[in-house]
Amino acid sequence: xxxxxxxxxxxxxxxxxxxxxxxxxxxxxxxxxxxxxxxxxxxxxxxxxxxxxxxxxxxxxxxxxxxxxxxxxxxxxxxxxxxxxxxxxxxxxxxxxxxxxxxxxxxxxxxxxxxxxxxxxxxxxxxxxxxxxxxxxxxxxxxxxxxxxxxxxxxxxxxxxxxxxxxxxxxxxxxxxxxxxxxxxxxxxxxxxxxxxxxxxxxxxxxxxxxxxxxxxxxxxxxxxxxxxxxxxxxxxxxxxxxxxxxxxxxxxxxxxxxxxxxxxxxxxxxxxxxxxxxxxxxxxxxxxxxxxxxxxxxxxxxxxxxxxxxxxxxxxxxxxxxxxxxxxxxxxxxxxxxxxx
Numbered sequence: 001x002x003x004x005x006x007x008x009x010x011x012x013x014x015x016x017x018x019x020x021x022x023x024x025x026x027x028x029x030x031x032x033x034x035x036x037x038x039x040x041x042x043x044x045x046x047x048x049x050x051x052x053x054x055x056x057x058x059x060x061x062x063x064x065x066x067x068x069x070x071x072x073x074x075x076x077x078x079x080x081x082x083x084x085x086x087x088x089x090x091x092x093x094x095x096x097x098x099x100x101x102x103x104x105x106x107x108x109x110x111x112x113x114x115x116x117x118x119x120x121x122x123x124x125x126x127x128x129x130x131x132x133x134x135x136x137x138x139x140x141x142x143x144x145x146x147x148x149x150x151x152x153x154x155x156x157x158x159x160x161x162x163x164x165x166x167x168x169x170x171x172x173x174x175x176x177x178x179x180x181x182x183x184x185x186x187x188x189x190x191x192x193x194x195x196x197x198x199x200x201x202x203x204x205x206x207x208x209x210x211x212x213x214x215x216x217x218x219x220x221x222x223x224x225x226x227x228x229x230x231x232x233x234x235x236x237x238x239x240x241x242x243x244x245x246x247x248x249x250x251x252x253x254x255x256x257x258x259x260x261x262x263x264x265x266x267x268x269x270x271x272x273x274x275x276x277x278x279x280x281x282x283x284x285x286x287x288x289x290x291x292x293x294x295x296x297x298x299x300x301x302x303x304x305x306x307x308x309x310x311x312x313x314x315x316x317x318x319x320x321x322x323x324x325x326x327x328x329x330x331x332x333x334x335x336x337x338x339x340x341x342x
Contacts, residue, residue, distance in 0.1 A: 010266045011054060013273040015283035018047035018054075022139065023290040023312060030133055030294045031303040043246035044235045045258070048142055049202050053259045054266075055146060056206025059153055064210070067154070075331045076150045079284075080143065081117075082327040083319050087288045088116050090315065091136055094296040100131045116140075119147050122194035132295025139291050141194040148196040149203045156207060163204050163211070170200035171252045178249050193248065201252055205259040213263075220260070224268035227261040284324060285316025 021042045028035040063072060095102065102109060104127035115123040121140035128136045156163045177192040184190050192198055209216065234254050238245045245254050290312045297308055 008270045008274065010268070010270060010273040011058065012277050012279070012281045012283070014050060014054060014262060014266060015281065016277070016286075017045070018050040019283035019286040020047075021045060022047035023286050023309070026139065026290060027294055027305055027308045027312075030291075030298065031305055031308060033305050039246075044232065046246060046248060046250065048248045049250060049255060049258060050262055051142070052145075052149075052199060052202035053206040053209075053262050055149060056153075056203040057210045057263060058206075059150065060157060060207040060210040063153060063157060069154070072150075072154070076147075078327045078331055079324075080146065083284055083323045084121075084140075084143065084288060085117055086319065086323050087137070087292065088113070090289070091292045094292055094299075095128075095131060095136070098131070098296055098299040100299060102127050119144055120188075122191060123188055132298040133291070135291075136295060137288070137291050139287060141191065144194050145196065145199050149200075152196065152200075153207070156204070157211075160211070163207050167201045167204035167208075167252075170197055170202075170204065173197035174199075174201065174249045174252075198249055202255060202259070205256055206263075209259060209263050220264045221267040222269075224261065224264040227257070227264045231257040231261045280320060281324070282313065282316040282320050285319035286312055289315040289319065 024038060025035060025042060027033070028038060059076075062075070066072070104125070108125060108127070112123055112125045115121065121137075121143045124135045124138070128134060152166070156166055173192075174197075177195075178198045180192045182190045182192065209220075213220070231254075234257050235245055238251055238254050243251045243254065245251055250258070290308070293308050293311045293315070297303055297311075
């Protein structure tokens, strides 16, 4: 979920697609709308894996060009936390606006707030069980995963075989751990899907494509249509034999084709994002606000899909213009300029 200054590639457009896909599926599921037809078009392109591949690609390029720990950490903080903190304030405002009373010990509430503003957004306390879906903003489980990616990336790039090894270990962890949970002190339950291990293989694919981009340029730049055909064929074939695809943790072989497709799309008709988005990136806002809107509408018993979409887009635009863009202006290194299209 990285952003940055505008450049000649389609990463902003890809992020917008991924965030919109997650939003539409979540809103339809939770607001009670039929989604079978929509899933035919969106299931082959799961939003979270697309985000993880883009993250691995762009952040590794940024680190390779400017391997400075202080600037690296500052850029990550500026991208993630200002908008996230504002979204938390908006989330709590919707709780109070809906007339929901939080019945819990003040210490537990403050501990939950501390988790939300730091690195444990997966924490889902019981005192929100009666509000909306019962989880204030369930989509945020990917934020701790991203933060873990940021921490291990410099280590992976320090020794190239580590990237391959981490990917292999992650594939095994995905099979064994993704549906399990671990109890932590204080009654906190950590779902394994919110940890580094089951997700690292997707991030590592983006890192590897970044490391070998020049060698792969001829089969990536301007070749998205061929990768799309190959990926759709593999996806249909996998579905035919009950191979796991279309989820947040897809089969590794099919996921690799999706990773190639994502990076190829970024450098096919690379001015498309420029013409359509004009450098604006609402993807992060869409991602962090759509479940806030869904929970509020469920609580006030107005489960309107169109109102949910419109409200999410309005909040995302406000987040971009008022919070994210000013924060990103403080960055000295733009991720989107990491690799030229030509």
